[in-house]
């Protein structure tokens with residue numbers, strides 16, 4: 001089975017082609033990674049690559065309760081315990097570097113959220129006491145954009161010191177980088193807005209800054225050309241993402257491009273919609289990860305067709321700490337429990353049974 005074959009990612013050899021997709025779990029009170037998180041990731045160390053949950057690069061980049069950060073010494077030490085635990089289990093882990101931009105609320109940090117343009121997202125902000133309307137974000141000034149690029153660079157340094165094997169830049173799902181990419185959320189008239197080249201500038205500046213810290217093919221980028229999460233709309237997403245992906249193709253030292261699979265078209269029904277992974281494959285010759293709705297069978301099929309090199313599993317990785325073993329044996333999978341995706345404590349986090357625990361208890 002191709003899914004279970006080793007894969008050379010830059011100068012690291014992954015044990016298989018299964019990637020645990022990045023998933024926010026809100027289990028870091030105070031923003032500091034902890035022992036519970038180390039146990040969670042260690043349980044899943046048999047996948048070829050773990051991409052950590054989104055981890056904010058600065059305080060104003062946080063948009064949800066108890067998500068971990070990656071900009072202070074205490075956070076670095078917390079993450080070090082996580083990376084040590086994963087490495088002890090023979091695994092590899094990249095940190096997903098995250099800035100939510102406008103998808104935030106002053107509730108979390110006392111500051112006005114920031115964005116390319118002063119347009120609030122649709123819907124309500126998630127606040128523990130109940131949803132609140134989103135605030136109108138502060139439109140970033142050029143010098144503030146440079147500061148954020150510096151924050152990504154700093155976070156990349158912390159990730160390195162914390163023992164991660166690499167970093168993934170979160171350019172997907174309507175967060176800050178995606179807000180710059182899309183015409184619906186970026187209405188700037190300076191060098192960061194307007195043309196596709198200008199809208200890609202922030203993504204590329206962040207990527208270059210992070211690659212200064214990790215110059216050895218340890219930087220991945222995640223994009224969601226087909227998504228409209230968090231009001232990520234674009235007049236012509238095929239053109240926008242063709243531009244972004246072609247620009248990333250020029251960066252030969254990139255470790256991978258990670259695509260969130262969904263049809264790329266206009267926000268309504270669109271017969272011309274194209275498959276996001278196929279679009280990326282046609283423009284990007286390096287390592288491609290595709291994630292979104294895969295079963296092991298459809299993942300294997302995608303690998304056979306060489307549509308992607310690695311396949312990410314989100315919800316299946318939550319529910320099946322021994323996903324690799326289950327794929328190998330060809331058995332059934334535990335169902336993920338949505339109620340505990342973003343809750344607290346061990347339930348739905350550390351207590352999904354493995355085949356070994358089931359055998360032991362029967």
Ligand SMILES: Cc1cc2nc3c(=O)[nH]c(=O)nc-3n(C[C@H](O)[C@H](O)[C@H](O)COP(=O)(O)O)c2cc1C
Nearest residue numbers: 021022023024053054291292293294313314315341
């Ligand atoms: C609980 C949960 C949290 C998520 N958090 C993140 C995140 O922090 N960063 C990100 O890029 N995607 C995040 N995602 C999206 C997943 O990485 C993945 O793209 C999505 O679940 C689709 O894959 P699946 O069908 O295999 O679950 C999250 C998904 C889930 C279910």
